[in-house]
Amino acid sequence: MMAMPTCTPLKKANPVSQLHILTMQSLEEGSSKQSIVPLNREIPKEHDMNDTLSEVSLLATDAQGFEAYGLRGLTCGCGSVIATKRIRKPCIIASNSILAMAADICDKIVEALCSKRRNQLLLRSLSPGESSILENENINDELDLRIASVLQSTGHCYEGGFWTNSVKHDSTDRKRHVAIVTTASLPWMTGTAVNPLFRAAYLAKTAKQNVTLLVPWLCKSDQELVYPNNLTFSSPEEQEFYIRNWLEERVGFKADFKISFYPGKFSKERRSIIPAGDTSQFISSKDADIAILEEPEHLNWYHHGRRWTDKFNHVVGIVHTNYLEYIKREKNGALQAFLVKHVNNWVTRAYCHKVLRLSAATQDLPKSVICNVHGVNPKFLKVGEKVAAERELGQQAFSKGAYFLGKMVWAKGYRELIDLLVKHKNDLEGFKLDVFGNGEDAHEVQSVAKKLDLNLNFLKGRDHADDSLHGYKVFINPSVSDVLCTATAEALAMGKFVVCADHPSNEFFRSFPNCLTYKTPEDFVARVKEAMANEPQPLTHEQRYNLSWEAATQRFMEYSELDRILEKSGDNAESSKTNGKVTKSVSMPSLTEMVDGGLAFAHYCLTGNEILRLSTGAIPGTRDYDKQHCKDLHLLPPQVENPIYGW
Template identity: 55%
Template sequence: MDRKQHIAIFTTASLPWMTGTAVNPLFRAAYLAKNGERKITLVIPWLSLKDQKLVYPNNTTFGSPSEQESYIRQWLDQRIAFISGFTIRFYPGKFAVDKRSILPVGDISEIILDEEADIAVLEEPEHLTWFHHGKRWKTKFRLVIGIIHTNYLEYDYPRSIVCNVHGVNTKFLEIGKKRFEQQHGSNQAFTKGDYYIGKMIWSKGYGELLKLLHDHQKELVGLEVDLYGNGEDSDQVKEAASKLKLTVRVHPGRDHADPLFHDYKVFLNPSTTDVVCTTTAEALAMGKIVVCANHPSKRLLQAVPTTGTEKLSSKKFASVSLNLWKTIEDTSAYVHHLALGFEATRRVFGAIPGSLQPDEEQRKELGLTS
């Protein structure tokens, strides 16, 4: 083709919400655009002010998408050593309090022109497709790649492959190298004990961690643990921690590369809901000891793709099976599209009221035509 290949990365979160679906896709866009061989667009949610106040920490809010984009690029520029020429586009989103997730409003695939719809990377595809009512993703784009960030028990999605698609910022490796040199020199590499950094909601393992500390208080006399994070359950976590006889301090969230964390020796990660525990990899890169659950959500376990390992008995059977699967898939997509075109049906399925199309406020904020 005469033009550059276009990759559009759609994700369900954006800074300053320090969650994996805000950070990892941002770095993915930056590094994919690094050599200038492809055109990269990062498509992120725009929240109106009332939802920003529910999601973003430290009372951080933005009056316009351009203001938030400036914040994001400044944050990124402080963490990469090159200039990356990717584009940021916003789609209208709403925060679902019950799901604790940002969900898209309207047909967000329209943000990318049809003539540039080469590859779509859907970060948390289940969130982006639950209530999607518009052109089918696989019809709009020539290739669609879904990256699931949450551990859904058995990873049993059809035609899925479990693999690592995230990297670790070189900054963490540099920190680890420095600590290694200190350890073999005259200086002590680590002067602090144990810590955990993660979004402060119970589903990130705080309950399991606090229960373990409670059940083994006698064996852990003298242990001190620092917990860092922002989230809806911060006050409850702090209250539960205060009831322990051990010293467990609860702090606001910080960037994992902050010098504050350099002196900690042990990283605790009780979470079992993440597919890629980025903070675990970062801690290992910094030379820390990691204590985590023996669980599929830890990418320390090896995963062996099974696609292509079983032979079908005949080409005829394979052809029939594929055609049947495609028919079922097409029918399911049609029913899904039809059902989600009505407000009443959408609400039955759990969609946010009024999320079929952007409201007047979001249209004005995003400069969308009526």
């Protein structure tokens, strides 16, 4: 194998026979073609060094002849040379053969070289006739990747220090960029797949900022474990098509935002998706402006990569899940919950500027405030409007009684439901409840209910918007493990009664007259009888708006402080014209910032140790993504994306 290149400054020498010129235009277009100009002839007008091109990056086949053209460069041991023209942003050659080039030039060179590798990965999917087009380019992949690796490892793209105060997002398009990173994706019908998708759609709808939704990509074997109805995807493009169609059917407009994927692996023990590798690297530096981390603790438990607050100007975490409540139900739950509680505090403090908790049911986290920033699918609000219209005409809106809908696992309220019905079996004589759900505990839940002779009718799980559910009048939800139950909000939006526990997770719903809460089992019986004997009140316009995603987006902008940040960005628009950058203050970091930086550094060191990762429950091999992810997502190998020093 060819020895890895070493970097040395250029020395003046005789001209060479050829000079390979890559213009900035070709780099921006991702072209791998090079214009070849013999040096013994006059350079043509389109490659005029002084008049036409403001910046030129050069690759030469030899280290000779550059100073004759007013150039500086870097020569590699293999004979290739990287250089820039000595103009406004000259190339600087440091001691010990370290090259620091203008970041924008280097980024484009690296992207052009790496794009060759991506093209090569596509050869397998092309026919022989099509692949010959790429093969004829005579790409030297190994050399190109090494050159790209040299550029990446020289420090040219370093954007922050221990506490960071660096230039980050390029705002020349005058729009801010928002990246939403979540831990699940459709067709898995879970809150962290659905709610971030709606958030992306409604943030993009305002057209005030560009939005990217970053979701996990699972290999085929994991898809079969996670996605319902044996639904799998052979490519990210196929899954993106499914996601967009699902969304547009529900919101009624075409959402203009980007969907990207990061490598993930499914943990059977935790029934959740764990990121593989550094998730932050899948948002480019030019788009690294505002990050929204859906489940920041989950995303960062094993995060081994760039600190989010170093890469992004503002990082907001949204806490979806009451992990401590679930963990307490496991073996040695109290000890595990104690440890997880402190780890959650650690990572949210180290990686977020602001944390939003959907309700007080979650643990109290650093930098956090409580606010419901979720809305309901517009379809449910339309159902509620239809019900109100039918009642105005004197028609019967509800023809069925009570139901419960949720994933069939004990932690989702099934234990509490059975306990309540057993204790007051005689008081609720004649009361029948239809239960919709699928899950790992389905067989056990149904067996227990049958053994206790409870009047429960178990049915397969279905979408809450299904027409078969519109006729029910009362939604029963005894769960106390939720942070904010989406099904409760949906039932209220459809104009139904909701009977739920007097619990912090239901605080937002108490202002709705159709929400009937109970504190004791006796209260539960009374509330059920009250709901079954009466008709729910139609929602007012204000109540419908409070349940909508428009209102949820407005609350999110306020409590995450994004409205203030975007307003400040508008005030600084004139200054941004001069340098095209959004910068952070270069003031000395405070003691709190120094502590947060130390916590992030310690976390980075610990998560880099595979033994420690495995001992705390990480999936083996998730520090970096694997070969299958490289193939599915057309990624460069981790050793190229994250080069190791000291070849």
